[in-house]
Amino acid sequence: MAINLTRRNALKLGAATAVFAPSILRAQGAEINVGSLTPNTGGGGPFGPNITASHKRVADLVNGQGGVLGRQIRLYQENSETNPETAVRAADKLINVNGVVGILGTWSSSVTLGIMPKCQTAGVIQMCTSSSSDIPMADEKGLVFNFQALSPVWGDAIAKLAVTRGYGSYGLMALNNDFTKSMVDAFAAVVGADKVIKEPLYYNAAQASYRSEVTSLIEDEPDAVFIPSYVTDFTAVYKELYRQGYEGAVITTGLSVGPKFKEAVGDAADGVIHGLPVPPLESPAYGEYLKEAGLEDTGNVQHPFGTAGRDQMSTLLLAIEKAGTTDTAAVAKAIWQVTTGEGKRTVYNVTDGLAAIRAGEEINYSGASSSIEFDAEGMVLGRDFQLAEIRGGEDVVLERLKF
Amino acid sequence: MLAYIVSLATFVGFFMLLAIALNLQWGMTGMVNFGIAGFYALGAYTSGILSSKLGLPVGLAMMVAVLAGLAAGAALALLSGRLRDDYLAIVTLGFGEIVRLIILNEDQITEGPRGLRIAEQPLAGWVSVENYPLLYLGLVVLAVAVAFALSETIRRAPMGRVLRAIREDELVASVLGKAVLRHKIRIFAIGGGIMGLAGALYAHYVQNISPDVFLPMVAIFIWMSVIVGGAGNNWGLLLGAGIVMVLLEGSRFIGDIAPWIDAEKLSAGRIILIGVLLIVTLHLRPQGLIPEPRYRNKFQRKS
Numbered sequence: 001m002a003i004n005l006t007r008r009n010a011l012k013l014g015a016a017t018a019v020f021a022p023s024i025l026r027a028q029g030a031e032i033n034v035g036s037l038t039p040n041t042g043g044g045g046p047f048g049p050n051i052t053a054s055h056k057r058v059a060d061l062v063n064g065q066g067g068v069l070g071r072q073i074r075l076y077q078e079n080s081e082t083n084p085e086t087a088v089r090a091a092d093k094l095i096n097v098n099g100v101v102g103i104l105g106t107w108s109s110s111v112t113l114g115i116m117p118k119c120q121t122a123g124v125i126q127m128c129t130s131s132s133s134d135i136p137m138a139d140e141k142g143l144v145f146n147f148q149a150l151s152p153v154w155g156d157a158i159a160k161l162a163v164t165r166g167y168g169s170y171g172l173m174a175l176n177n178d179f180t181k182s183m184v185d186a187f188a189a190v191v192g193a194d195k196v197i198k199e200p201l202y203y204n205a206a207q208a209s210y211r212s213e214v215t216s217l218i219e220d221e222p223d224a225v226f227i228p229s230y231v232t233d234f235t236a237v238y239k240e241l242y243r244q245g246y247e248g249a250v251i252t253t254g255l256s257v258g259p260k261f262k263e264a265v266g267d268a269a270d271g272v273i274h275g276l277p278v279p280p281l282e283s284p285a286y287g288e289y290l291k292e293a294g295l296e297d298t299g300n301v302q303h304p305f306g307t308a309g310r311d312q313m314s315t316l317l318l319a320i321e322k323a324g325t326t327d328t329a330a331v332a333k334a335i336w337q338v339t340t341g342e343g344k345r346t347v348y349n350v351t352d353g354l355a356a357i358r359a360g361e362e363i364n365y366s367g368a369s370s371s372i373e374f375d376a377e378g379m380v381l382g383r384d385f386q387l388a389e390i391r392g393g394e395d396v397v398l399e400r401l402k403f
Numbered sequence: 404m405l406a407y408i409v410s411l412a413t414f415v416g417f418f419m420l421l422a423i424a425l426n427l428q429w430g431m432t433g434m435v436n437f438g439i440a441g442f443y444a445l446g447a448y449t450s451g452i453l454s455s456k457l458g459l460p461v462g463l464a465m466m467v468a469v470l471a472g473l474a475a476g477a478a479l480a481l482l483s484g485r486l487r488d489d490y491l492a493i494v495t496l497g498f499g500e501i502v503r504l505i506i507l508n509e510d511q512i513t514e515g516p517r518g519l520r521i522a523e524q525p526l527a528g529w530v531s532v533e534n535y536p537l538l539y540l541g542l543v544v545l546a547v548a549v550a551f552a553l554s555e556t557i558r559r560a561p562m563g564r565v566l567r568a569i570r571e572d573e574l575v576a577s578v579l580g581k582a583v584l585r586h587k588i589r590i591f592a593i594g595g596g597i598m599g600l601a602g603a604l605y606a607h608y609v610q611n612i613s614p615d616v617f618l619p620m621v622a623i624f625i626w627m628s629v630i631v632g633g634a635g636n637n638w639g640l641l642l643g644a645g646i647v648m649v650l651l652e653g654s655r656f657i658g659d660i661a662p663w664i665d666a667e668k669l670s671a672g673r674i675i676l677i678g679v680l681l682i683v684t685l686h687l688r689p690q691g692l693i694p695e696p697r698y699r700n701k702f703q704r705k706s
Binding site: 040041075076077078079081083084085088089090092093095096097098108109110113114116117118121132134138176177178181202204 | 404405406407410411414504507508515516517518520532609610611612613615616618620621651652655658659662669670671673
């Protein structure tokens with residue numbers, strides 16, 4: 001007997017077998033199912049919970065106002081553990097059991113790319129904050145939307161700041177992953193290959209010691225070193241740099257120098273230059289986000305990924321309302337319609353957006369993480385970028401590049 | 404739901420293959436192997452690279468993956484021939500990490516941290532896309548059946564007795580004139596080959612592999628399967644692999660039934676729950692759910 005395993009049939013069978021799990025049965029009635037797959041533990045652990053919470057807040061808000069297309073949103077939240085092996089199975093459950101229209105919130109590029117074959121086969125929309133430049137290439141059906149600037153953009157912006165400081169030579173060293181590697185390439189292209197002292201040095205995460213790497217990095221005494229990384233490994237690398245008495249400038253990403261870093265190295269953190277894409281601090285959407293998340297406005301960047309979570313869920317729900325259907329190809333098209341393009345009414349939250357769409361207006365959603373404009377491949381065109389220097393244990397903003 | 408069960412069964416199949424291999428090496432012969440992820444990765448990347456980059460037919464690429472696992476297993480056993488227990492554990496753990504780090508750093512060949520995309524699938528086009536997962540499950544079941552039959556044959560054969568003798572006391576086995584090293588190399592190679600096959604099947608199933616997939620955690624899950632199921636018993640570990648996967652994945656549904664538990668707490672709670680269930684199982688059944696049958700000679704059997 002041939003079993004026709006379409007997604008729809010799988011759902012029907014799911015309903016039939018749901019005798020064993022009544023809540024699943026209810027979930028597949030009139031509700032719109034949305035999946036959230038966030039890195040609540042592992043390498044993305046510092047960011048995942050913020051994204052998860054944002055997804056839930058937007059879904060609850062919209063449900064309280066009667067839902068989308070007259071249907072309630074049912075959010076299914078899974079932990080990717082920042083591990084593609086686990087994430088594939090979690091995505092499998094979201095797709096085949098919960099019948100979600102989209103999987104939101106993947107953070108690590110290896111997770112986003114790892115679940116992509118399954119999502120593409122099933123025609124499920126993906127929304128992520130991953131920086132690998134492979135993402136647009138692997139997305140053959142136009143279903144992937146990235147809310148994070150690709151990493152060459154980071155390298156480019158940070159390098160331009162470095163150039164204005166007039167360093168004569170650079171040493172490059174990075175954690176060995178896709179995100180940091182493409183950043184190093186972009187950085188080298190801007191500062192000029194002749195100023196880069198030797199081949200970039202790539203190290204592996206969770207090494208017991210970084211002594212030989214650091215020795216090799218600074219043996220020719222470059223004026224500045226650029227070390228894109230995450231906080232755990234950067235803390236260890238930075239301590240080693242300090243121990244070996246390096247006196248040049250240290251440049252890295254904003255991800256590496258959060259409160260945990262400052263706590264760990266104390267006064268020695270002064271002088272580190274770093275940059276990362278940031279929410280548009282003056283945007284009404286960012287202000288609303290702070291209120292929703294119960295945060296004080298400190299004037300500093302908070303929740304760089306939580307804000308993206310709010311924008312992911314808002315964008316998806318607006319697009320579903322706009323498309324008038326949950327057919328994912330139509331919704332994917334509608335995502336551009338509600339986020340990108342001139343001459344539309346700008347909205348900063350999902351409530352106003354839904355009202356405007358129902359009133360027949362064209363909208364452009366401007367989010368808490370960026371103004372959310374997508375290129376033809378579904379990559380966010382740009383985010384504000386903040387360059388800062390640590391002075392007296394605090395981040396002093398040097399420059400905010402507006403998108 | 405059916406699609407999910409099919410997919411889950413496929414993953415259980417990968418676990419079963421790895422568990423059968425570990426049972427040959429550790430359950431029967433007493434050779435500790437914490438480098439499972441290394442063999443798994445070796446198979447996955449060998450088959451993935453040969454088929455997606457060099458255009459080899461998938462079937463052939465998978466066979467080469469098995470050979471790569473065999474060769475690596477034999478080489479590792481030869482190099483560590485005099486090591487047992489904790490020392491062998493360290494060497495195999497090291498092997499697993501070496502493989503992963505080579506994959507991570509040799510990015511001209513392996514694509515390194517970007518991950519390797521593999522479009523090629525075995526028997527693609529034989530059935531419609533909708534039914535392909537079922538066909539793939541069939542392939543995996545076939546592989547498990549073959550590995551299981553091989554392992555059972557070895558267990559019942561005179562070789563199985565030699566392996567158990569090596570497990571219980573290597574010195575006694577060699578005093579009795581058994582070629583201990585040869586047997587150890589052979590069984591480690593066979594286990595490596597099966598792990599290589601599991602890796603190849605995994606790679607073409609998920610179609611996107613990266614070094615992050617092959618962390619030592621994989622080995623822990625397989626060890627859990629073998630210990631819970633019953634070391635030395637092939638039936639037991641099939642059950643064990645199934646139980647570990649059901650625990651890992653089944654606990655995801657707690658969130659669907661109880662949506663008021665927030666996702667962050669739930670994800671931590673899941674891991675705790677799995678740990679607790681394992682401890683309870685091992686406390687109540689330290690020999691595993693289906694323990695190894697006691698060997699009886701023909702005189703005992705008559706009585």
